[in-house]
Amino acid sequence: MASRNAPVGPSPFAVEAPPLPREKFVDPHVTAKGEARATVPLVSLDTLWLNTGTLCNLACATCYIESSPTNDALVYLTLADATPFLDEAHGFGPREIGFTGGEPFMNPEILPMLDAALSRGFEVLVLTNAMRPMRRHEEALLEMHQAYGDRLTLRVSLDHHTKPVHEAERGLRSWDPAMEGLSWLSQNGFSIAVAGRLLPHEDEQTARDGYAQLFADRGIAIDARDPARLVLFPEMDATRDIAEITTECWDILGKSPAEVMCANSRMVVHRKGESAPRVAACTLLPYEAGFDMGATLAEASGEIALNHPHCARFCVLGGASCSA
Numbered sequence: 001m002a003s004r005n006a007p008v009g010p011s012p013f014a015v016e017a018p019p020l021p022r023e024k025f026v027d028p029h030v031t032a033k034g035e036a037r038a039t040v041p042l043v044s045l046d047t048l049w050l051n052t053g054t055l056c057n058l059a060c061a062t063c064y065i066e067s068s069p070t071n072d073a074l075v076y077l078t079l080a081d082a083t084p085f086l087d088e089a090h091g092f093g094p095r096e097i098g099f100t101g102g103e104p105f106m107n108p109e110i111l112p113m114l115d116a117a118l119s120r121g122f123e124v125l126v127l128t129n130a131m132r133p134m135r136r137h138e139e140a141l142l143e144m145h146q147a148y149g150d151r152l153t154l155r156v157s158l159d160h161h162t163k164p165v166h167e168a169e170r171g172l173r174s175w176d177p178a179m180e181g182l183s184w185l186s187q188n189g190f191s192i193a194v195a196g197r198l199l200p201h202e203d204e205q206t207a208r209d210g211y212a213q214l215f216a217d218r219g220i221a222i223d224a225r226d227p228a229r230l231v232l233f234p235e236m237d238a239t240r241d242i243a244e245i246t247t248e249c250w251d252i253l254g255k256s257p258a259e260v261m262c263a264n265s266r267m268v269v270h271r272k273g274e275s276a277p278r279v280a281a282c283t284l285l286p287y288e289a290g291f292d293m294g295a296t297l298a299e300a301s302g303e304i305a306l307n308h309p310h311c312a313r314f315c316v317l318g319g320a321s322c323s324a
């Protein structure tokens with residue numbers, strides 16, 4: 001059993017598209033049609049993500065990293081693991097260290113790792129479901145807020161502005177604790193953001209209006225019109241068809257490779273069975289061998305071939321950014 005409260009039905013956010021043809025996203029250099037595949041250089045490392053481990057108190061229907069109370073495919077990162085990357089990061093000048101999981105507050109060394117990043121002068125962004133694992137650390141979080149103010153931001157996942165949709169994705173009894181956690185953060189003056197999603201056929205304005213009403217009703221100090229404070233993510237499903245991204249696409253779409261997440265971020269992961277943490281291209285592809293960039297940030301600063309459906313659906317065509 002993955003979780004007492006794991007959702008039972010299909011995700012309300014399921015992608016509506018035919019299955020992905022097998023010949024797509026195979027060769028890192030060329031697409032199924034033989035066109036040159038797009039690549040993205042590391043323009044500047046603005047955000048270094050530390051994946052704290054995949055264990056989570058929830059088991060959401062479409063968790064992209066397949067987290068659950070039992071999945072430790074990415075093991076807990078330790079302070080000793082994180083320190084060399086924080087030290088090396090200084091040379092790359094990132095603005096921000098991001099912590100993601102799983103649920104970061106389940107990691108036994110999350111507090112010393114947050115402190116290590118904050119005391120080095122970085123801004124810190126923690127992605128959390130704001131439930132019990134976070135609430136256990138209220139006292140320490142208040143002390144950190146006192147010491148570092150708005151350099152510490154917590155971004156709470158609230159998949160939808162309505163309880164039934166949120167719970168269809170996240171499981172029964174997941175809404176009230178998340179709302180209470182978000183309210184606690186807001187009442188105590190933390191720098192906060194919310195990560196939400198759009199239902200198929202729900203337009204962005206409708207969603208922002210829905211969240212604005214929710215925040216007003218609950219007294220949560222977030223401007224739902226601010227895309228950095230209410231981040232709405234496009235959907236991902238590696239099994240559904242999507243166009244491959246060629247070098248021609250940038251001009252056609254009027255986009256630059258520099259706008260894509262992996263142009264300015266990397267993620268440290270410790271995969272179960274590996275002797276040490278490694279650097280992955282981005283937060284979305286922690287397991288794929290083709291997106292393992294090396295053992296250090298220096299090794300991981302090469303170009304990335306957009307050879308995965310997430311590159312197309314989420315990053316280039318969906319236009320998402322994972323940073324606050």
Ligand code: SF4
Pocket residue numbers: 056057058059060062063064065066067068101102103129157
């Ligand atoms: S709370 Fe986040 S990490 Fe945990 S299962 Fe849900 S989406 Fe995955």
Ligand code: SF4
Pocket residue numbers: 040260261262263281282283284285291304306307308310311312314315316
């Ligand atoms: S999924 Fe997005 S961020 Fe990750 S490698 Fe592909 S384009 Fe880059």
